[in-house]
Amino acid sequence: MSSTRSAAPRCAALVGPYLSGKTTLLESLLSAAGAVARKGSVQDGSAVGLTSPEAKARKMSTEIAVACCEYLGDRWTFLDCPGSVELGAEALSAAMVADVAVVVCEPDADKAMALGPLLKRLDDAGIPHMLFVNKVDTLGQDGLRIRDLVQALQAVSARPLVLREVPIREGGGVTGYVDLVSERCYQYKPHAASDQVPMPDTVREREASARQEMLEALADFDDELLAKLLDEVPPEKAEVYGQLRKDLQRDLIVPVFFGSAENDNGIRRLLKALRHETPEPAAAAERLGIAEGAGVAAQVFRTLHAPHSGKLSFARVFRGTVADGMTLAGERVSGLYRPQGGEQAKLAQAGPGEVVALGRMAGVGTGDLLTDTGPSARCPAWPEPDAPVYGLALQAVNRNDEVKLSAALQKLLEEDPGLRFEQNADLGELVLWGQGDIHLQLALDRLRGKYNLPVRSRAPQVAYKETIRKGCAQHSRFKRQTGGHGQFADVHVEVSPLPRGGGFAFSDRIVGGAIPRQFIPAVEAGLREALASGPLGFPVVDVAVALTGGQFHAVDSSEQAFRTAGRQAMAEALPKCEPVLLEPVMSVAIDCPAECTAKVQRLVTGRRGQLLGYDLRPGWTGWDEVRATMPQAEMHDMILELRSITQGVGTFTFAFDHLAELIGRLADKAVSQRHAHMAAQ
Numbered sequence: 003m004s005s006t007r008s009a010a011p012r013c014a015a016l017v018g019p020y021l022s023g024k025t026t027l028l029e030s031l032l033s034a035a036g037a038v039a040r041k042g043s044v045q046d047g048s049a050v051g052l053t054s055p056e057a058k059a060r061k062m063s064t065e066i067a068v069a070c071c072e073y074l075g076d077r078w079t080f081l082d083c084p085g086s087v088e089l090g091a092e093a094l095s096a097a098m099v100a101d102v103a104v105v106v107c108e109p110d111a112d113k114a115m116a117l118g119p120l121l122k123r124l125d126d127a128g129i130p131h132m133l134f135v136n137k138v139d140t141l142g143q144d145g146l147r148i149r150d151l152v153q154a155l156q157a158v159s160a161r162p163l164v165l166r167e168v169p170i171r172e173g174g175g176v177t178g179y180v181d182l183v184s185e186r187c188y189q190y191k192p193h194a195a196s197d198q199v200p201m202p203d204t205v206r207e208r209e210a211s212a213r214q215e216m217l218e219a220l221a222d223f224d225d226e227l228l229a230k231l232l233d234e235v236p237p238e239k240a241e242v243y244g245q246l247r248k249d250l251q252r253d254l255i256v257p258v259f260f261g262s263a264e265n266d267n268g269i270r271r272l273l274k275a276l277r278h279e280t281p282e283p284a285a286a287a288e289r290l291g292i293a294e295g296a297g298v299a300a301q302v303f304r305t306l307h308a309p310h311s312g313k314l315s316f317a318r319v320f321r322g323t324v325a326d327g328m329t330l331a332g333e334r335v336s337g338l339y340r341p342q343g344g345e346q347a348k349l350a351q352a353g354p355g356e357v358v359a360l361g362r363m364a365g366v367g368t369g370d371l372l373t374d375t376g377p378s379a380r381c382p383a384w385p386e387p388d389a390p391v392y393g394l395a396l397q398a399v400n401r402n403d404e405v406k407l408s409a410a411l412q413k414l415l416e417e418d419p420g421l422r423f424e425q426n427a428d429l430g431e432l433v434l435w436g437q438g439d440i441h442l443q444l445a446l447d448r449l450r451g452k453y454n455l456p457v458r459s460r461a462p463q464v465a466y467k468e469t470i471r472k473g474c475a476q477h478s479r480f481k482r483q484t485g486g487h488g489q490f491a492d493v494h495v496e497v498s499p500l501p502r503g504g505g506f507a508f509s510d511r512i513v514g515g516a517i518p519r520q521f522i523p524a525v526e527a528g529l530r531e532a533l534a535s536g537p538l539g540f541p542v543v544d545v546a547v548a549l550t551g552g553q554f555h556a557v558d559s560s561e562q563a564f565r566t567a568g569r570q571a572m573a574e575a576l577p578k579c580e581p582v583l584l585e586p587v588m589s590v591a592i593d594c595p596a597e598c599t600a601k602v603q604r605l606v607t608g609r610r611g612q613l614l615g616y617d618l619r620p621g622w623t624g625w626d627e628v629r630a631t632m633p634q635a636e637m638h639d640m641i642l643e644l645r646s647i648t649q650g651v652g653t654f655t656f657a658f659d660h661l662a663e664l665i666g667r668l669a670d671k672a673v674s675q676r677h678a679h680m681a682a683q
């Protein structure tokens with residue numbers, strides 16, 4: 003099939019759940035292609051896919067790793083992606099620029115649900131993808147049948163899954179496979195290419211029915227093939243390959259392969275399928291909205307601040323030739339590299355299809371399309387980061403690192419657009435937001451490791467407020483005699499509660515000049531100052547104050563004195579007005595697979611939430627959206643529980659809704675924590 007040979011290097015992203023074996027698969031692919039002499043391992047941190055100190059320390063992928071190889075004369079770039087749901091944005095970025103995504107999964111039907119959101123994202127973006135069921139070495143003789151797994155996975159895929167090979171199972175488990183197009187039969191050999199063997203009689207029937215299913219799936223998208231099947235005319239192999247290629251390219255079908263990355267089984271089969279069926283880079287370019295034409299176009303999919311080389315923008319070239327020193331997006335390319343795992347080899351130039359790292363492009367960000375004719379422009383198809391669901395309050399261990407901290411956070415945000423930070427002035431807190439604890443701990447590790455900035459983190463404070471339940475009249479006098487002239491101000495106020503959301507209202511009911519006009523704004527300012535921290539220690543809201551009377555002294559009264567009197571009046575009045583704590587309540591929409599809806603509802607009520615109802619999640623088949631209101635105090639670690647009851651796929655969005663009175667044990671606890679916090683300041 004030389005017609006499928008491509009001069010331009012093609013690119014496959016390895017995506018799928020954490021621990022499914024992507025990094026091991028990369029190692030196996032590189033080893034089958036002869037690009038590594040000896041297979042590295044995840045356990046000892048020697049795998050090519052573990053590039054950063056954080057990844058090596060955790061023995062898990064924490065960012066996209068790039069690795070190139072050549073197989074049967076074709077050049078390939080593999081992008082090994084993190085599998086953690088918290089780092090999903092990174093995986094999607096890689097898939098965006100790839101020609102095909104290989105979704106790696108485990109042979110476990112109970113874990114099928116975990117693949118749903120990833121498959122949907124790939125479909126939404128129109129990214130061709132195939133499934134690789136890894137770890138078939140763990141299937142015993144009576145273990146799960148691949149066809150049952152495919153059926154379970156079909157429930158979470160909008161596109162038909164098309165089995166491309168059937169397993170041969172003998173003795174202990176899967177020992178080989180029959181390729182359903184060539185109908186050749188292969189026997190696995192440990193860490194080596196499989197041997198072709200005669201087809202055992204035991205699989206003949208299964209092979210024929212699986213092949214028929216495959217052809218019928220293809221015929222759904224091609225009338226000519228359908229006509230042949232109806233007439234029982236066997237299609238040519240070349241035609242079948244052609245259909246497979248065409249349907250994969252248009253993301254109409256999801257071919258399914260299997261094997262064992264650990265034992266290097268099924269790897270050459272996968273490589274050959276990639277070779278024959280992966281679309282040309284032009285298809286990805288079209289998907290990204292890159293028009294054909296002259297000039298350079300490269301799409302940035304990752305940004306890294308590397309300790310030695312400085313900022314690196316990882317990009318795939320789709321048009322023209324990128325050269326070191328040229329001007330791209332109005333900036334000079336200062337260093338052009340071919341990434342290979344954690345290493346960068348210097349390059350003079352790179353052409354269409356290649357994945358490169360561009361040095362020191364200060365104004366360029368992930369998602370930008372770079373051309374040699376204008377400024378960088380964000381790719382319109384580029385996915386927006388998911389809304390954050392987990393926050394941690396940060397504090398530099400060394401106080402004088404505060405300025406360095408915000409500069410380093412800016413860099414982290416450039417590397418990871420899914421992070422946000424928020425300066426909460428009321429609470430004096432810097433809160434880092436992201437997708438979960440792994441995501442944020444990773445950011446903190448980078449602050450410590452790369453920027454030498456040790457930081458402490460804790461759960462963010464809840465923005466409690468307080469108000470009053472009843473009113474009172476208050477007379478306060480401020481009088482001081484110090485040496486020369488003294489200070490004097492006397493005020494009568496009436497304090498009363500306002501409805502929720504009322505804020506603060508001041509009215510002036512002074513008659514007959516009991517307090518001269520010019521001092522009244524000072525009284526109001528003093529009253530307002532006292533609202534910053536009420537008797538419970540929180541900002542006071544929903545209070546009205548009327549200034550009803552007072553006295554002044556011709557010499558000793560001043561704006562300052564009336565301001566102090568106002569503040570004092572408020573401080574003295576509030577404790578008499580039955581202060582009560584108000585807690586922020588959020589409106590929340592929780593998305594989950596429908597089989598988890600009941601559990602999610604229990605999660606909501608278990609966290610003092612009020613269920614408002616649930617509906618189908620718009621645009622998602624088999625998913626619900628549960629609507630509720632929930633106290634902010636209950637939401638800090640909610641994502642952890644939500645993930646644990648939804649195989650990691652549940653998610654939510656939230657927004658402030660209202661303040662609600664909080665009394666009893668929880669209120670007492672919040673107040674005593676606040677007082678302890680204030681005492682420690």
Ligand SMILES: Nc1nc2c(ncn2[C@@H]2O[C@H](COP(=O)(O)OP(=O)(O)O)[C@@H](O)[C@H]2O)c(=O)[nH]1
Pocket residue numbers: 018019020021022023024025026027044061062063085106136137138139140261262263264265
């Ligand atoms: N039995 C078996 N284990 C595997 C296979 N592939 C990977 N593993 C193991 O699964 C674990 C996770 O592998 P890794 O490649 O890091 O998964 P990733 O998170 O998808 O990158 C490691 O302990 C691997 O040794 C396989 O084919 N068979």
Ligand SMILES: [Mg+2]
Pocket residue numbers: 024025026051062063082083084085
């Ligand atoms: Mg990995």
